[in-house]
Amino acid sequence: MNGLKAKFRRKERELLLYSTLFQLTGIIILYLSGELQGTATVIWAFVITSGAALGYFLVSHYWQSNGYKADVYLLPIISILTATGLVFLLRLHPLYAVKQFFWLLVALAVLVLITTLLRNYYLMSDYKYIYSLLGIVLLLLPIFFGKEQGGSRSWLDFSLFQVQTSEFVKILLVLFLASYLAENKRMLSMGSNMLFGVPIPGVKEWGPMAAMWVVALILLVFQRDLGTALIYFCTFLCMLYMATARIFYVMFGLIIFLLGALTSYHIFHHVRERVDIWLNPWPYFETSGYQVIQSLFAIGSGGILGSGLGAGRPELIPAVHTDFIFAAVCEEMGLLGGLGLIILFILFVYRGFKTALKSEDDFSVLLAAGLTSLMGLQVFIIISGVIKLLPLTGVTLPYVSYGGSSLVANFILLGLLLNVSHRGGID
């Protein structure tokens, strides 16, 4: 039995070896092309690479030692994503790379905690009202005590570091919805009244929907965080549909979403601006369209194979280390690098839904599918903004972009997903 377990997690470490090699190659290229300026940076580059690798391997060993049976593919996928992020941060802004490295260590520690303490995560379905309360408090805090950054007011300042609370609230949101929907799905699935043969739910049923809409609106109006509002609302619709299979909710949700979108387009200057830039950024080249045009320039200049690490000019894009890191990857690693990154997220979403489908109880299914949907939606929303498929809404690219809150929150998400897959058993 012990031998089988050892074999099982060995796969994970084999794959982690590839991501270590990947990161090592990256920094060697940076070193040879003279992009790592100063001895300190070179030393940090090797410390970061070996430190990250060591961290991942220790986590994998730890899991093996206490019989953790979760999916073996998720951690290697994430490790390539964080490796890409660290290599590009070293190239763009070495100080941020060092900070991000420490956040990664924190995130790995949090991952160990979650996969140890919350292995019986299904007990968590009992505390749904705590999640909602905590979530709302966390959302409101920055509005009163927060600090504005990059046009949105979603940061809490702790002088040593800042926390973007909405990154953590998104997990509370999924936890709340998973427990609420698992409990009430039967009631929600059956309409009480009929209108033209279509079952129409009563007030009790669309109440949560309205509440959710209000939460999204708070984000939009007070924090001016368009992207996060969009992610919350879409995740909500996905989970509602999965729990109830009622297209009515989706239609109704989309209609109030469109109403909200239209209204905010007319009321809020910053929303209108985003849409106008999306339709045609060129008239705003000198002003608000600058960022997305620079992003397109970077992507276009990269070609199929890319300019090579350190050989492009992605630093011309404002905020390239956070929201626009995907454009930097597209410039220096080319079309193939960009496609590779998206494919990694596709694999993540695939493993996530596989986990959901293998789970037995409703809460587990909804939790795994909800967390995975959240991840997929966030990736879709930020990348489509960067490549101008949709209007830009600044959110981070999970695991890759610079940002401690985002990294730690996404590792919590990973931990919860792994816990569900642990319960579901070995593939």
Next chain:
Amino acid sequence: MKSNVRKIGYFLLALLTILLLYLSYIKLEKGPSLAAHPKNQRIVEQVNKTSRGSIFDRNGIVLAESRQANGQWIRYYPWKDEFCHLIGYTSKKYGSAGLEAAYADWLLGLTDEGKFINFFRKALGKEPAGQDLHLTLDAGIQHLAYELLAKTGRPGAAVVIDPSSGAILAAVSQPSFDPNNLENEWKALINNHSSPLLNRAFQGAYPPGSVMKLVTAAGALSAGYMGNEIYQCPGYIIIDGYKLTDIKPHGNINLTDAIALSCNTVFAELGLNMGKHHFVQTAQKFAFNKNLGLPLEHRPSTISKDETISRLELAQAAIGQGELLVSPLHMALVASAVANDGVMMQPYLVQEIKGPGEKSIFRHKPKALQRAATAEISQFIRQAMISSVERGTGVNARIKGITVAGKTGTAENEHGLPHAWFVGFAPAQKPRVAVAVIVENGGSGGAAAAPIAKQLILEALR
């Protein structure tokens, strides 16, 4: 519930797949134009850093080069205004034109090959460099053509081509401008009524006059005429009540003499007899209404395809007046086609592109544009053109010891004296050079254009 979960799973995977497709679209479809966008800082930096490639004539004489001054690259054109319409210019303020624009990617090392070379140069610590253009032009012929045209004091153009390959040996347009001084003179240049920025050799639109008779003759011969028929020329022809006058009554005359003496009556009649359809078809075989495949801007010669034109208009077109406009380049190609046994070669200017260290990256391979006429018909017209120079309207192009074939044109127009045309080639039986010369409002082709053509032929065969 699991089936709903599966549906949402597929939905999300589909969303992410859309990203794969759209990213590929952006990269592959829009990428090149975004990469080369003038506002793309990468291009601006590359251009400022790169020593733009030089441009040479066929013998390695410098026509354009980059020199460093005050830490900046300055473009220098040693021949001043003699090559301006072909080489063009490059200016931060007014953009670029000519070969400087058409081959900017090569000159700046922005093609795939150029990027590859510059990648290695960077690794070796060298500055990025562009590629050099080696042209087909001959600075000696170009210089002579420039001087001869300047001496007329009138706008005009001259084109010299190697008929067997299509290589352009010289192409001059008057008036001209000095690209070294472009930014200072820009306002004066664009306000000048004689349009010095216009490349008349490639973009001019002139009535061809009697030069068109070469095409009309090819049309008649391919329509079944044997060439030995005898026509009557009373000095005029009446078509639908209009009298089209000739230079003089030519009496009994055959096709060869009609070409040599440029008899309007005969060609008006031939045009009417072969009909609009066959006439236009022949003209299209001679590359009317056709892009000549040159990377520089040029105006395809135009002929109306309207089937309803009157008999008078058809007769006028047959002698090169009315609804048709041609460029000097195209007329040089018409002469080249006759010289090259009926095959018209695609004209070209860039013989070779070389990277730093004289490494050849691109070399032009001559290719036929299309067949204009059969070898037999070309031979017949060649003989008539020889007669024209020996004893006809083109005697001023006669050269001792070299058989020259030619055709004059005297094109009526609304702006005063007729435009003087001459097209020809030499040596007639084994042609190495074909020319077209036009002097705007220069009067008779035989008097104003033929002597210039003669000098150019002499220089080219020297």
